[in-house]
Amino acid sequence: MNPIILILVDLVVLVVGVAAGYFFHRYQAESAAKARQEKADDILKAANSQARLIESGARENATKIIQASESEIKERRIELNRETDRLDKRRAELDSRFDKMEQREQTLNKRQSQVDRRGNEIDKLYEDQVKKLEQIAQLTQDDAKKELFAAVEKEARGDMARIIRQVESEAREEGEKRARKLIADAIQRVASEHVAEVTRAVVTLPSEEMKGRIVGRNGRNIKAFEQAAGVDVIVDDTPDSVTVSCFDSVRREIGRRALSKLILDGRIHPAHIEKVVEDETKAVEKIINESGEQAAYDANVTGLHPEVMRMMGRLKFRTSYGQNQLAHAVEVSKLAGILAAEIGANVERAKQGGFLHDIGKAMDHNQEGTHAALGAEFCKRYGVNPIVVNAIASHHHEVDQETVEAVIAEAADAISGARPGARREDLEAYIKRIRSLEEMSMSFDGVQQAFAIQAGREVRILVKPDTIDDLGSARLARDIAKKIEETMQYPGQIRVTVIRETRSTEYAK
Numbered sequence: 352m353n354p355i356i357l358i359l360v361d362l363v364v365l366v367v368g369v370a371a372g373y374f375f376h377r378y379q380a381e382s383a384a385k386a387r388q389e390k391a392d393d394i395l396k397a398a399n400s401q402a403r404l405i406e407s408g409a410r411e412n413a414t415k416i417i418q419a420s421e422s423e424i425k426e427r428r429i430e431l432n433r434e435t436d437r438l439d440k441r442r443a444e445l446d447s448r449f450d451k452m453e454q455r456e457q458t459l460n461k462r463q464s465q466v467d468r469r470g471n472e473i474d475k476l477y478e479d480q481v482k483k484l485e486q487i488a489q490l491t492q493d494d495a496k497k498e499l500f501a502a503v504e505k506e507a508r509g510d511m512a513r514i515i516r517q518v519e520s521e522a523r524e525e526g527e528k529r530a531r532k533l534i535a536d537a538i539q540r541v542a543s544e545h546v547a548e549v550t551r552a553v554v555t556l557p558s559e560e561m562k563g564r565i566v567g568r569n570g571r572n573i574k575a576f577e578q579a580a581g582v583d584v585i586v587d588d589t590p591d592s593v594t595v596s597c598f599d600s601v602r603r604e605i606g607r608r609a610l611s612k613l614i615l616d617g618r619i620h621p622a623h624i625e626k627v628v629e630d631e632t633k634a635v636e637k638i639i640n641e642s643g644e645q646a647a648y649d650a651n652v653t654g655l656h657p658e659v660m661r662m663m664g665r666l667k668f669r670t671s672y673g674q675n676q677l678a679h680a681v682e683v684s685k686l687a688g689i690l691a692a693e694i695g696a697n698v699e700r701a702k703q704g705g706f707l708h709d710i711g712k713a714m715d716h717n718q719e720g721t722h723a724a725l726g727a728e729f730c731k732r733y734g735v736n737p738i739v740v741n742a743i744a745s746h747h748h749e750v751d752q753e754t755v756e757a758v759i760a761e762a763a764d765a766i767s768g769a770r771p772g773a774r775r776e777d778l779e780a781y782i783k784r785i786r787s788l789e790e791m792s793m794s795f796d797g798v799q800q801a802f803a804i805q806a807g808r809e810v811r812i813l814v815k816p817d818t819i820d821d822l823g824s825a826r827l828a829r830d831i832a833k834k835i836e837e838t839m840q841y842p843g844q845i846r847v848t849v850i851r852e853t854r855s856t857e858y859a860k
Contacts, residue, residue, distance in 0.1 A: 511822055513821075515822070515825055516821075516825070519825070552594060552595040552596065552597070552603045552604070552606070552607045553592050553593075553594050553595075554592060554593050554594075554595060554607055554610045554611055554614065555591060555592050556591045556592055556593065556614060557591075557614070558591065559590070559591065561614060562586050562593065564619050565584070565586065565593060565610070565613075565614075565619060566586060567619070567620075571621060572619050572620065572621065572624065573586070575621035575624050575625070576606075576609070576610065576613075576624050576628070579624055579625050579628040579629075580595075580602060580605055580606040580609055580628050581597065581599070581602045581606075582595050582596060582597040582602055582603055582605075582606035583595070583596040583597065584596075584606070584610070593610070595607045595610060600665075600668040600669045600670075601635060601639070601665055601668050603668070604635055604668045605628065605631050605632050605635050606628075608631045608634070608635065609624075609627045609628045609630075609631040612627050612631065613627055638664070638667070639661060639664035639665055639667065640660070640661050640664055641664070642663075642664040642667040642677060643659075643660035643661050643662070643663040643664030643665075644660055644664075646660075646663055646664070646666075646667075646677050646680065646681050646706075647660055647663070647706070649681050650680070650681045650684035650685060650702060650705075650706045651684075651688070651702065652684060652702050652703055652706045655703075655707075655735070656733040656734060656735075658733055659707070659710070659729075659730060659733050659735065662710055662713050662714075662729065663677065663680065663706070663707070663710055663713065664677070665713035666680060666709065666710070666712060666713050669712055669713060674768070676709055676712055676713075679709065679767055679768075680705070680706050680707070680708070680709055680710075681706070682767045683705040683706070683708060683760070683763045683764050683766075683767045684702045684703075684705040684706035684763075685702075685705075686705065686763035686766050686767060687701040687702055687704060687705030687756075687759050687760050687762075687763035688701055688702040688705070690759050690762060690763060691756065691759050694755070694759075696755045696756055696759055697738070697756055700736060700738045700739055700742075700754075700756045701742075701756045701759045701760060701763075703735070703736065703739045703742075704738070704739045704742030704743065704746075704756050704757060704759070704760035705742075705759070705760045705763045705764070707726065707730055707735065707739060707743055708723075708726070708742065708743050708746045708760050708761075708764055709722060709726065709764075710726040710729060710730065710743065711723055711724070711725035711726030711727070711729070711743070712726075714726070714729070721747070721749060723743060723744050723745070723746060723747050723749050724744060724749060726743045726744075727740050727741075727743040727744035730743060738753075738754050738756055738757075739756075741753045741754060741757050742754070742756055742757040742759075742760040742761075743760075745757050745761070746760055746761045746764055748836070765844065784807050784839070785803045785807050786803075787839060788801075788803040788807060788810045788835070788839075788845070789801045789802065789803050789810070791831070791834060791835065791838065791839075792810055792812050792831055792847075795827060795830065795831060796818070797814050797815050797818040797819040797823070797827070798812055798813070798814055798815075798827075799813045799814055799815050800812070800813040801813070805846075807845070808844070808845055808846065809845065809846040809847075809848065810831070810835075810845065810846070810847055810848070811848045811850060812827070812828075812831065812847070812848065812849045812850065813850050813852070814827065814849060814850070814851050816851050816852060816853040819851060820851075821851065824849045824851045825849075827849050828847050828848070828849040831847050831849075832845075832847045835847070
């Protein structure tokens with residue numbers, strides 16, 4: 352066959368196929384669109400049907416809700432009507448009660464008027480009676496009150512004085528028994544053998560010629576010695592002795608030892624004097640360190656800084672009323688420890704407080720302040736326990752005592768100082784103290800006479816019985832004792848006794 356015809360046939364077939372495919376596709380599309388339209392119509396119909404059903408149900412529900420609401424409103428109206436009826440009844444009852452109250456108030460007002468009139472009549476009658484009583488008694492009401500109050504006050508003051516004396520007597524008796532037991536036990540257990548010491552810086556000479564050698568040519572030896580030792584050498588008419596004088600007890604001891612060594616050596620000239628004084632200074636420093644350590648060992652006090660023990664060692668050369676202060680410190684420490692153990696206080700702190708209470712006396716006399724304040728500041732600087740520092744600072748009541756250990760340290764100090772033979776005082780100081788006691792007692796109002804007895808350990812005061820009563824006597828004794836504590840220094844304690852005596856005298860004719 353001709354190729355051209357074949358091509359044409361192929362083309363015709365192709366065109367027919369394309370046309371057939373086009374129409375077939377169009378038919379399928381129209382069929383699908385028609386099916387979709389039908390489906391949409393079905394869905395729309397179903398939706399309309401469902402909507403009608405929902406609308407019908409909603410109407411039924413709305414009808415039910417409206418009916419329920421109307422029913423509830425009706426019930427509420429009925430309840431409100433009932434409540435309104437009750438309120439009306441209540442209001443009526445209240446109105447009735449109010450009317451009754453007004454009537455009762457009117458009645459009470461009438462009665463009150465009658466009571467007021469009667470009260471006025473009673474007051475007038477009372478005033479008339481009082482006036483009649485005043486005329487009969489010849490006393491006004493105020494005067495009668497004053498006399499009654501005075502009588503009651505006098506009786507009350509008498510009862511108070513009696514009760515105070517009874518309580519004080521019982522407390523004093525019990526306290527004295529307990530205190531005597533503790534103090535006696537403490538003193539017996541310490542059993543101190545120390546007696547009053549006198550630190551005499553007097554150097555004995557082998558002969559009177561030695562005074563000239565000590566003085567030297569034109570006084571050069573004595574000047575060199577005084578300059579090197581820091582003391583004064585008194586060369587007087589006292590036979591075979593010279594006196595070393597100095598405010599500092601340690602320098603005085605160094606001077607005494609150096610002068611004694613120079614006298615034994617025989618070589619007394621400025622160069623040798625300086626060497627001997629230097630050697631004795633080292634020796635005394637060694638003694639001070641050893642004495643402080645030995646005292647701490649004897650008192651069984653541990654944990655102290657070496658500088659504190661060195662300062663305590665300086666007390667070996669210090670005395671108070673003739674009592675060696677280092678031995679006194681050891682004794683006070685032992686007494687404080689025993690007292691603390693008996694009453695359940697801290698034994699270690701009490702012993703330290705008693706041992707260090709007078710450490711301020713070892714300070715340089717050029718420092719300002721009391722020995723209690725200086726000692727407390729020094730111990731605080733070297734880490735001593737605050738309880739012990741307070742015991743040191745308060746043992747002369749310069750500051751408040753914060754612990755029982757501070758009170759124990761003060762009591763032990765008083766026991767050691769008041770022990771027979773522990774201290775002494777010169778005649779001039781003794782007479783001055785006796786006079787001060789009597790003059791101080793006479794300075795109080797109502798005191799007739801005052802006598803210091805028992806070597807100044809007791810002052811007895813006679814008072815005017817018309818000026819001071821029994822209660823005033825007890826108060827006067829406390830005031831005088833307090834003033835003595837604040838203004839005087841004395842070893843031990845002073846007893847204050849106030850005597851009030853009333854004498855009535857009549858003559859038979």
